[in-house]
Amino acid sequence: NAGVTQTPKFRVLKTGQSMTLLCAQDMNHEYMYWYRQDPGMGLRLIHYSVGEGTTAKGEVPDGYNVSRLKKQNFLLGLESAAPSQTSVYFCASSYLGQEFYGYTFGSGTRLTVV
Amino acid sequence: GDSVTQMEGPVTLSEEAFLTINCTYTATGYPSLFWYVQYPGEGLQLLLKATKADDKGSNKGFEATYRKETTSFHLEKGSVQVSDSAVYFCALSSNQAGTALIFGKGTTLSVSS
Numbered sequence: 497n498a499g500v501t502q503t504p505k506f507r508v509l510k511t512g513q514s515m516t517l518l519c520a521q522d523m524n525h526e527y528m529y530w531y532r533q534d535p536g537m538g539l540r541l542i543h544y545s546v547g548e549g550t551t552a553k554g555e556v557p558d559g560y561n562v563s564r565l566k567k568q569n570f571l572l573g574l575e576s577a578a579p580s581q582t583s584v585y586f587c588a589s590s591y592l593g594q595e596f597y598g599y600t601f602g603s604g605t606r607l608t609v610v
Numbered sequence: 611g612d613s614v615t616q617m618e619g620p621v622t623l624s625e626e627a628f629l630t631i632n633c634t635y636t637a638t639g640y641p642s643l644f645w646y647v648q649y650p651g652e653g654l655q656l657l658l659k660a661t662k663a664d665d666k667g668s669n670k671g672f673e674a675t676y677r678k679e680t681t682s683f684h685l686e687k688g689s690v691q692v693s694d695s696a697v698y699f700c701a702l703s704s705n706q707a708g709t710a711l712i713f714g715k716g717t718t719l720s721v722s723s
Binding site for chain 2: 500529531537602
């Protein structure tokens, strides 16, 4: 099915470990986003990309890095995981002119850092 | 900066009750407004949207009207079902190139039979 695919779906990390979350979309969307969802906090933007090879910081970028080497993929990296990064991570994508179409979301990655 | 404020939940209703979830916003210019729904264990899905003042978005029996005078976009449904139990997010787009949607904190709706 067309859409946004996130891998992995679940992961448990030890403090200090690193990992990369992969987001892939097959809709030829220009824009891609990484959000984290925490209880009582809603969705907060981590990083986003407006096109291949470009990235920008969102509201809560510290401790994360991203790359958009191919238009269809947007990677989120944690270099040294901390318990505060325990969260559910959502990737989303949208067309240019997203104000009229909204976003398509992936099903999320539940990350626990112990 | 731009922001979205939603009523805090949880909202607990009986089946066939009337639903209102309040959403107000602060923005410069003329934002577009959205409601997203998140069912348990899933990602967010676009429920409805409105792109200019007085527009009414509707889908699956849900409605919301873009009220610029009160800076509001309240979600309503005349008769809720158990299957409507989910978390609902109000969101705003500032319509500036290169900016992302801003989400409210979400409102949990629980409908019992």
